[in-house]
Amino acid sequence: MAEKLRLKIITPEKLVFDGEVEELVAPGQMGEFGVLPGHVPFLSVLFPGRLRFKTEESGENTLIIHGGLADVKDDTISILTDQSENPEEVDVAAARKDSETLQKELDELQDTEASEREELDRKLRIARARVGE
Amino acid sequence: MPSLKQITTKIKSVRSTRRIMGAMKLIAAVRLQKAQAALMAYRPYSDAYRDVVLNVAALSESEDHPLLRIPEEKANLHVLFFTSDRGLCGSFNSALIRNMQSYVGEQSGVFGNIKLSFVGRRGRDYFSKSGVATGKYYTGVNERNSRKFSEELAAALTEEFRVGESDEIVLAYNHFVSAISQRMTFERLLPLSAQKSDSSATESSSDYIFEPEKERIIGSILPKYVQVRIERAMNESLTSEHAARMTAMENATSNADEVIAKLTLLFNKTRQAIITTELMDIVNGTEAQKGGNE
Numbered sequence: 001m002a003e004k005l006r007l008k009i010i011t012p013e014k015l016v017f018d019g020e021v022e023e024l025v026a027p028g029q030m031g032e033f034g035v036l037p038g039h040v041p042f043l044s045v046l047f048p049g050r051l052r053f054k055t056e057e058s059g060e061n062t063l064i065i066h067g068g069l070a071d072v073k074d075d076t077i078s079i080l081t082d083q084s085e086n087p088e089e090v091d092v093a094a095a096r097k098d099s100e101t102l103q104k105e106l107d108e109l110q111d112t113e114a115s116e117r118e119e120l121d122r123k124l125r126i127a128r129a130r131v132g133e
Numbered sequence: 134m135p136s137l138k139q140i141t142t143k144i145k146s147v148r149s150t151r152r153i154m155g156a157m158k159l160i161a162a163v164r165l166q167k168a169q170a171a172l173m174a175y176r177p178y179s180d181a182y183r184d185v186v187l188n189v190a191a192l193s194e195s196e197d198h199p200l201l202r203i204p205e206e207k208a209n210l211h212v213l214f215f216t217s218d219r220g221l222c223g224s225f226n227s228a229l230i231r232n233m234q235s236y237v238g239e240q241s242g243v244f245g246n247i248k249l250s251f252v253g254r255r256g257r258d259y260f261s262k263s264g265v266a267t268g269k270y271y272t273g274v275n276e277r278n279s280r281k282f283s284e285e286l287a288a289a290l291t292e293e294f295r296v297g298e299s300d301e302i303v304l305a306y307n308h309f310v311s312a313i314s315q316r317m318t319f320e321r322l323l324p325l326s327a328q329k330s331d332s333s334a335t336e337s338s339s340d341y342i343f344e345p346e347k348e349r350i351i352g353s354i355l356p357k358y359v360q361v362r363i364e365r366a367m368n369e370s371l372t373s374e375h376a377a378r379m380t381a382m383e384n385a386t387s388n389a390d391e392v393i394a395k396l397t398l399l400f401n402k403t404r405q406a407i408i409t410t411e412l413m414d415i416v417n418g419t420e421a422q423k424g425g426n427e
Contacts, residue, residue: 010178030344043189044344045353069354071185078181 005037007053009063009079016063016084024053024077026070027129035072042072048125050087050132051079062087064129067122087132095130102127137407140400144393151389157221158382165312165375168276172309172368179365186358189351190325192341198351200291200359203324204300210244211268211299212236213286213322213363215306215370216256218272222374223381225307225315226255232317233305237265248299252282252367279367287360294323306366307373313380315373322362325355 007024009016024035027049035042048067054060068081102124109117135143195203214233216226233256237247250268251257257270269289274282293299301321308318343350 008177008181010181012175012178014174015177028344033344041341042344043185043341043350045350069182069185071181071188073188078185080178080181080185 003037004075005035005039006076007079008077009051009065009081009084011081011084013083019055021053021055021077024051026051026079027065028070035077037075039072039075041074042070044070046070046079046081048122049129051084064090064126066126085130087130090130092131095127099124099127099131135399135403137400137403140396140403144396144400147389147392147396151386151393154382154385154389158379158386161375161379161382165372165379168368168372168375169309169312171276172372175365175368179361182354182358182361186354187325189343189347189354193347193351197348198355199295200323200355201325201351202294202297204297207243207300208245209299210240210247210301210303211250211290211293212247212303212305212319213250213252213290213366214256214260215304215366216251216253217370217374218254218274220255221381222378223384225374225377225381229305229307229317230256230259233260234263236305236319244301250286252286252370274367274371276368276371279364279371283360283364283367286363287356290322290363291356291359300324304362304366306370307377309369309372309376312376315376318369320362320366322359 004020004022005024006019007021008018022037025032026035026044027047028044029047030044032049033044046065046068048065051063051065052060064085064087065079065081066083066085068079071078071080102120106117106120106124109120190201193201195201212233214229216229220226233249237249240247246266248266248268249256249260251260251270252272252274254272257267257272261267269286271282271286290299290302294302302323304318304320304322306318306320307315310316
């Protein structure tokens, strides 16, 4: 069993991260999950949220991802996401405001508008991940 | 022999053509650089996406999702053909069209009906007159709108496959190898199950954990996969087009230089010939006068 995990975070624009990590915590659709070396093959759809991973050099890292896929196989994790952001570069105040307006919109939405609800929910999760909730 | 005036006019016109081609070459070089950077960034993503999807498809049954359906017979083939909108890019389009023709020839033995859809004007212009059934046609695709176009196309093609209107969907585009080399590629987009021969397919599905359950995952990643691959093909084709145009314009510029050099030589020769003729006339004239005086 390998000691380390190889993590690749890939967006359509660039390879955000490619290196060895000790552990990873990702926002799965069924709740947050952690991956350690020796994990069984695993495929999960990710919600927008915060991705945390620990490396030897830089310690704990956090990235905001806009949903996507996580594929774990042979101690290699591939995270495929539409977009990723560095939490330090995010305007928290604006994100908090977004999050509040989106929550209100979501509350007022009728049950029938499922696709709209999904889209709003996605935006809300992104905003919340930016705020750091 | 042409007159000096004729030659100067000709040189001038070749010069101005050369200037235009030089400018087009520079534009193509800049656009190539941008497109290439975007393509190189997109390749890891689209390849990783394909690996994941093929892996899931290999672990799934064809009943799990309509997009995994294995057609019972090969009746309808739909090819999405990527060419450029504009010319002046060397043999880019003609080579694509030639390969496409032989591909259609080969496949007509396998499939009953072949339909072509087009991204780019050149391919459509050619095949609309050739008697092959034509489907959708998109023009004006560039680096900035390729996502929007690919989403639209993906939705249409997925639906077609789902309802059984096509049994196989193929992308035909130029794969960008380097600035001087592009290779035409035929990529089977659907059905996925026909690509099961990967070595990774040996794992049994019981070892793999899916979250949420496999059917839901397939439902969300398969349509996206189709879009990602179409966008990838668009990017490959656009980058190849810029590379081909740059090379073609570079050749044209150096050809123009050659023509200008030849014409300049001709100009000098002609001028010299005229001077020589005039001198001969003067000498002859003086000789004649001398003779008269004696």
